[in-house]
Amino acid sequence: MNLKQIQKTHVLQLDQSDCGVACLLSIIQLNDGDCTLEKLRALSGTTKQGTTILGLYQASNQLGFTAEGCTADIQALINHKEAVILHVIIDEKLQHYIICYGYDADKGFLIGDPAKGLSYLSKETLDAIWISKSCLTLAMNTSFVKTTTTKQSKQKWFLSLLQEDYKLLMLSVLLGVFIAGLGMTMSIFSQKLIDDILPSENKTKLFSGIALLMVLLLTRVGVIVLREFFLMQQSKDFNNRINSQFYSTLLHLPKSFFDTRKTGELVARLNDTQRIQKVIKQLASSLVIDVLVAIISTVFLFIYSWQVGIICSVSLPVYFIIIYCSNKKIIQAQNGVMQNYAINESNYISSMQGIATIKNNNKQLTFSKANDLIFGVFQDKIFNLGKINITLSWQSGIASVLFLIIILIYTSIQVLNKDIKLGELMAVLGISGGLLPSIANLALISIPINEAKIAFNRMHEFASIEKEKNEGSIISSLDSIIIDSLSFRFAGRKELLKNITLSLTKGTISAIVGESGSGKSTLGQILQRFYNLENGSILINNEFQLNDIELDSYRNLIGVIPQDITIFNGNVIDNILLGEHVDIENIGAFLKQYGFDVYFNRLPQGVATILGEEGINLSGGQKQIIAFARVLYKKPEFLILDEVTSAMDRNTEKFSMQILQKIKNDCIILFISHRLHTLKQFADTIYVLRDGIISNSGNHEVLMQSDNFYSDYWKV
DSSP, rough: OOOOHHHHHHHOOOOGGGGHHHHHHHHHHTBBBBOOOOHHHHHHHHHHTTOOOHHHHHHHHHHHHEEEEEEEEEEHHHOOOOOEEEEETTTEEEEEEEEEEEEOOOOTEEEETTEEEEEEEOOHHHHHHOOOOOOEEEEEEETOBBBBHHHHHHHHHHHHHHHHHHHHHHHHHHHHHHHHOOOOOOOOHHIIIIIIIHHHHHHHHHHHHHHHHHHHHHHHHHHHHHHHHHHHHHHHHHHHHHHHHHHHHHHHOOOOHHHHHOOOHHHHHHHHHHHHHHHHHIIIIIHHHHHHHHHHHHHHHHHHHHHHHHHHHHHHHHHHHHHHHHHHHHHHHHHHHHHHHHHHHHHHHHHHHHHHHHTTTTTTTHHHHHHHHHHHHHHHHHHHHHHHHHHHHHHHHHHHHHHHHHHHHHHHHHTTTTTTTHHHHHHHHHHHHHHHHHHHHHHHHHHHHHHHHHHHHHHHHHTTTTOOOOOOOOOOOOOOOEEEEEOOTTTTTTEEEEEEEOOOOOOOOEEEEETSSSSSSHHHHHHSSSSSEEEEEEEEEETEEEGGGHHHHHHHTTEEEOSOOOSSBHHHHHHTTTOOOOOOHHHHHHHHHTTTTTHHHHHHTTTGOOGGGGGTSHHHHHHHHHHHHHHTTOOOOOEEESSTTTTOHHOOOHHHHHHHHGGGGGGGEEEEOOOGGGHHHHHHHEEEEEETTTEEEEOOOHHHTTTHHHHHHHHH
8 A cells, every 4th residue: 555645645644533523534534535524524424422333434435435333353454555544543532434455564554543643563562452343344346436437526516507607707818817917017118218309309209109108008008897797797696597507406305414414504605606706806907917918028138138038937936836835824814714714604693593592591691602613713724824914915915026126227227338228227127027026916816716626616516516306207196105114324323214114195184193202293394204114114005115206296295284384485375376476366266265364364464464574573372383384285196294383373284174075085193292182082093202203003092002101191
């Protein structure tokens, strides 16, 4: 195994909770793969407490490895000769993960520790910390994605975003050529003015030259304005396009993706588009001009004095050397700024969303201190990046001063020696003065490019995630759902649902009851195709497996009222229709048909009442009534009700149950509930979920004949 490659790819991660995913990332990079810690955390179910061998196993299999968790001994490690992740115990109690890269008879085992780096351990030392003898072996398979493939994918995605901008960008580049060329006019005119026009004492020649200079300078101003307009047009079009594409991509990602991301992180990634466009504009405008100015200026300097041209050619690379030496620090600092911006954004949003809880518990001071800490870290990252920029500024400034002084001394001596004229000296100094900022800009362009590259990679990470599978058989009705031997677990966790078997049919009301955290809502989300089951099957209409049905076709037939009702900005009608355009008379007839009009007429402006952000002006029961109307307007054939009456008063609850009786014959109805008293009258079959399994099932009378969660409720 190549030691240099191992040293290059080994990931240091001082956060103990990330040691497992850091080991996995090291092996991915060692095999020329590409991934991020954020993605590995999500795939492995890593929390603040760390991850498990199971989580690493699941993540590895999704990333193109054939992984195998096993127990082994020291001799097996020697014989394996491939990188292995080991579960070890350090400091006698702290669980940790390290990588065993291989064995050398003279040096011992080459160990990669995410907290310490690379080192060699003897058999005895490794055996002392590898108490569990648990390990994870990894072998690449055909689905492993190499870095080159990922780069090609990124380039293809980026070029597709820019495809519609080519004409505007090329026009901006062409205008930049004119701007760069016209930028030399002042220096050239100064030389002609001092050496030719003024000594000739020809006023006609003087005023003609000034008039020509004015025309050229005004032309340059006009071209700059025109180019800026084209760049603004491109910027607007690009931002609209990338925002639309990125937002649309997010909406089509699996529900599990959003379970592992905070809102602030998603907002921060969306704002990354601005960084990308900023660099595109910079490349299309200032970069082109700076390149042309550098080339044209260098040519003119060689024309005026080949010695000055050589001094210029030798001195200018100093700028690029200065930037290159700080490049790694800049990238790390920019990464830190972006990551902490997302953390800060998430903290702010979650605090505002939980303001009632904060106030009720008088925790304003606690959260204020936490915000100060998080925002302080964010500002420290910005400050560190600023310090690097200041360092580059003074280093490049000193280089500029030395360069100009050398040019000034040399050209002054040439003037004294009568080798060049005074006007030529002024022209050389003028051109040099314009050349230096352009060269500095070219050297510094790597900073915003790196920033945009980081932003682009962060966006591409989301854009490249596999979207929900939509293809499959189209169905037009839902008559039965049979769940057979279903098992499910979240990434890196033990089984939540085990061998679940139940049957749901049209014309019956079924219910699932159980303790909080038993998996009732998770089963409901599996039926919504938010999560994929691990084992077992879900048969639809005695014909199709759930995952073999076209997703849009299936979701058009289901209606869901979740525990947490989402109310969007707008009025009651907006929240029922969710963007659908219908005749107001039709929606009015629908509300009257089911009796919703009685409830909505109590609102200040009836169905036109503005509900406020997240329904702040509504009670919990009012939100559930709106959700009820929303789901019934869809005319579902499968209705999932998760604690649907939890916030309703008795009359509203009775009203809701009467509606369910009306639609019962045309709909499969699944109740997920803690409020067991409602089920006695309405539920045909009640399933008791306990410890991940269906422990009991039947109607009220049947369940009351044995000891179970449901009967215990009635016996109290």
